[in-house]
Amino acid sequence: MADVFGMAIKDYQSGHYTEDIKTYSSLDEEDVIPIPYLFRGFKEMPVIEQKALKLAKGKVLDIGAGAGSHALYLQNKGFEVTALDNSEGCVDVCKERGLTSVVLNTILDYSEERYDTLLLLMNGIGLAGKLNNLSPFLQHLASLLQPNGQVLLDSSDIIYMFEQDEDGGYWIPNDGSYYGEVSFEMEYKGVKSAPFDWVYVDFNTLQNACDSNGFNCELVISGEHYDYLAKLTLKK
Incomplete structure (x- = not known):
C-alpha cells in the first residue's frame, strides 16, 4: 500500500514541498491536508491540542504521531515520549526531527509497554475505523495504560455535515451504519492510497462505549466546531 502520508511528510522535511495531500471521502467532499500544518509548533496548534499537551503526564505514547509535532513538544519539555506510527515515512521524519523513541507499528499490533498518557490527537480515535470496532479498540488502549x-x-x-430540516432534525442516511463512519482515500503527486475506514465519534457515543469498557470518560473542553477533547481513565 502506498505510504502517501509518509511521502508527503518526507518531501516537506527535505525541502521538496510543492503540493498538499488531497483527500476524497464517502461524504462526497474533496479536501486537502496542508502539509506545513503537520509540522506546526505549539503556538499554531488548536486550543484542544494545546490543552491535551498540557494535561500529559508521566510516560507518554503519541499514537499516530505523523510528523511528530506533539511528541517533539513533549520531549522538549522533558517528558519520556514514544512516537508510534504505521508509516515508514513518518517514522523516518520523526527520527530526523530529533525524537529519541520512535516505533513503526499499528496501535492494535503494539503491546510493548505501559504508559501514563496515551495521546490520540487529530481525531486519533478514528483509527478504530468503524463504530463496532470501538470496544475492542478501547480494550486494547486499556491494556497499554498504567493503573492511574x-x-x-x-x-x-x-452531524453538522448532514442536511437539517425545518424543525432542526438532521437527514441521516438510514443504511444501518453510524453516521460518523467515513471511508477515505488520499492522493499525493498522483499516487493514491488504498481506501481506509475512519470514524468520528460524538461525545455521547464515546461516553457509552467507555462506560461499557471499563473507562470513565470526561469532557475536558469543546471546540468551536462540534469538536471536543475527552479524558479517559480506568474505572477503579
Missing part, C-alpha cells in the same frame, strides 16, 4: 493512566483524545460530531 489516562487517554487524551479529540474527535468531532460530524
Whole structure:
C-alpha cells in the first residue's frame, strides 16, 4: 500500500514541498491536508491540542504521531515520549526531527509497554475505523495504560455535515451504519492510497462505549466546531 502520508511528510522535511495531500471521502467532499500544518509548533496548534499537551503526564505514547509535532513538544519539555506510527515515512521524519523513541507499528499490533498518557490527537480515535470496532479498540488502549493512566483524545460530531430540516432534525442516511463512519482515500503527486475506514465519534457515543469498557470518560473542553477533547481513565 502506498505510504502517501509518509511521502508527503518526507518531501516537506527535505525541502521538496510543492503540493498538499488531497483527500476524497464517502461524504462526497474533496479536501486537502496542508502539509506545513503537520509540522506546526505549539503556538499554531488548536486550543484542544494545546490543552491535551498540557494535561500529559508521566510516560507518554503519541499514537499516530505523523510528523511528530506533539511528541517533539513533549520531549522538549522533558517528558519520556514514544512516537508510534504505521508509516515508514513518518517514522523516518520523526527520527530526523530529533525524537529519541520512535516505533513503526499499528496501535492494535503494539503491546510493548505501559504508559501514563496515551495521546490520540487529530481525531486519533478514528483509527478504530468503524463504530463496532470501538470496544475492542478501547480494550486494547486499556491494556497499554498504567493503573492511574489516562487517554487524551479529540474527535468531532460530524452531524453538522448532514442536511437539517425545518424543525432542526438532521437527514441521516438510514443504511444501518453510524453516521460518523467515513471511508477515505488520499492522493499525493498522483499516487493514491488504498481506501481506509475512519470514524468520528460524538461525545455521547464515546461516553457509552467507555462506560461499557471499563473507562470513565470526561469532557475536558469543546471546540468551536462540534469538536471536543475527552479524558479517559480506568474505572477503579
